[in-house]
Amino acid sequence: MGDAEQISVGIVGASGYGGVQLVRLLQDHPNVKIVYLGGDSSAGKPFYTLYPHLSHCIDLMVEPIDLDHIASQCQVVFLSLPNGLALKMAPQLLEKGCKVLDLSADYRFFNLDTYKKWYGSERDDKEIASTAVYGLPELYRDRISQAQLIGCPGCYVTASLLALSPLLKQGLIATDSAIIDAKSGTSGGGRQAKTNLLHSEADNAISAYGVAGHHRHTPEIEQICSDLAGHDLKVQFTPHLIPMARGILATVYATLRDPGLVREDLITIYTAFYRNSPWVKVLPSGTYPQTKWASGTNLCYLGVEVDQRTNRVIVMSVIDNLIKGQAGQGVQCLNLMMGWDETLGLPKLSFYP
Numbered sequence: 566m567g568d569a570e571q572i573s574v575g576i577v578g579a580s581g582y583g584g585v586q587l588v589r590l591l592q593d594h595p596n597v598k599i600v601y602l603g604g605d606s607s608a609g610k611p612f613y614t615l616y617p618h619l620s621h622c623i624d625l626m627v628e629p630i631d632l633d634h635i636a637s638q639c640q641v642v643f644l645s646l647p648n649g650l651a652l653k654m655a656p657q658l659l660e661k662g663c664k665v666l667d668l669s670a671d672y673r674f675f676n677l678d679t680y681k682k683w684y685g686s687e688r689d690d691k692e693i694a695s696t697a698v699y700g701l702p703e704l705y706r707d708r709i710s711q712a713q714l715i716g717c718p719g720c721y722v723t724a725s726l727l728a729l730s731p732l733l734k735q736g737l738i739a740t741d742s743a744i745i746d747a748k749s750g751t752s753g754g755g756r757q758a759k760t761n762l763l764h765s766e767a768d769n770a771i772s773a774y775g776v777a778g779h780h781r782h783t784p785e786i787e788q789i790c791s792d793l794a795g796h797d798l799k800v801q802f803t804p805h806l807i808p809m810a811r812g813i814l815a816t817v818y819a820t821l822r823d824p825g826l827v828r829e830d831l832i833t834i835y836t837a838f839y840r841n842s843p844w845v846k847v848l849p850s851g852t853y854p855q856t857k858w859a860s861g862t863n864l865c866y867l868g869v870e871v872d873q874r875t876n877r878v879i880v881m882s883v884i885d886n887l888i889k890g891q892a893g894q895g896v897q898c899l900n901l902m903m904g905w906d907e908t909l910g911l912p913k914l915s916f917y918p
């Protein structure tokens with residue numbers, strides 16, 4: 566595709582961590598041209614003043630948010646904003662013919678009562694929301710390719726669901742037995758200043774939060790797990806903040822229905838489940854992933870183990886929270902929506918060490 570055929574893309578929330586990942590990924594994408602960057606407090610500033618390391622490759626200003634102007638400039642719009650804002654912008658952008666990919670939680674829920682319970686915002690966009698597709702390509706590839714509006718899942722949920730999906734789809738684990746112990750780097754909290762993300766608070770420390778079903782990702786994980794299993798189920802999800810900038814490790818435990826299954830059986834099942842998923846790598850027997858392997862890439866690495874003493878399967882899932890857990894997921898969905906190769910423009914090799 567030459568320059569003339571590149572599609573025009575805008576990023577609303579360009580100054581945030583999601584925004585700057587999108588700039589990096591889309592700048593390298595052969596079929597895309599970034600034509601608009603939007604923001605709130607950063608509006609009016611050249612983008613390079615926010616991220617000086619990009620001054621040699623992007624010279625756009627951050628503009629205030631004017632939906633008519635965005636729609637007149639862009640065929641595709643990424644919304645990378647705090648929860649509760651995309652729902653006010655997506656309907657008008659769609660009506661004006663844009664494709665919209667939202668990185669927040671606004672379009673992830675099948676049932677808007679669940680959204681309201683956890684996020685508080687009233688909805689007057691129910692009809693539009695009903696057209697949104699959950700943007701996890703490994704599960705909903707066909708629907709994503711037909712959609713105009715995508716609600717992309719975030720970091721914890723992506724790592725957790727990729728670990729659990731084969732087990733649930735094949736009915737391999739006891740109902741409600743799944744426990745997700747997940748750890749995130751501090752960039753998971755975004756670029757806006759928050760006390761718990763200060764270096765002096767987060768460094769040399771590890772702590773759980775949102776314990777006992779109190780994290781807003783619990784209902785989102787349960788929604789998709791229930792969809793896969795074909796019945797309502799519950800999971801135990803405990804997130805932790807750890808002192809590193811980027812990366813997520815989700816270690817998932819569940820009780821196997823069949824006590825005869827061994828590690829090699831599970832690896833065969835996982836490998837078959839993800840055989841057409843270029844961004845998921847099932848590791849060889851006895852190999853457990855590190856966050857470093859996925860850092861900067863759109864990959865998810867899965868290590869699979871069985872403890873025959875306790876009859877539990879243990880799946881270790883790592884992703885980069887800002888790539889497969891956020892911006893890369895959005896670009897992977899865009900590739901599907903446009904009928905392009907799912908891997909186009911996305912990084913597959915980390916820096917190591």
Ligand SMILES: NC(=O)C1=CN([C@@H]2O[C@H](COP(=O)(O)OP(=O)(O)OC[C@H]3O[C@@H](n4cnc5c(N)ncnc54)[C@H](OP(=O)(O)O)[C@@H]3O)[C@@H](O)[C@H]2O)C=CC1
Pocket residue numbers: 577578579580581582583584603604605606607608630645646647648650668669670718719720752753754755756757886887890891
């Ligand atoms: N960080 C992560 O690992 C992940 C985050 N997400 C989700 O992605 C979304 C973005 O997260 P992240 O990039 O971390 O957030 P940041 O806090 O880093 O960035 C937020 C962005 O939103 C913009 N913004 C805030 N308020 C307004 C407003 N009223 N109008 C217009 N723009 C506004 C900010 O613009 P300005 O600076 O100009 O005010 C900024 O660009 C969130 O919904 C988050 O939950 C999803 C997966 C992973």
Ligand SMILES: CC(=O)N[C@@H](CCC(=O)OP(=O)(O)O)C(=O)O
Pocket residue numbers: 668669670718719720721722749750751752753754755804806
């Ligand atoms: C470390 C940290 O603060 N993480 C954030 C997760 C951010 C995120 O990814 O949220 P969404 O997936 O809903 O977009 C949190 O626990 O709220």
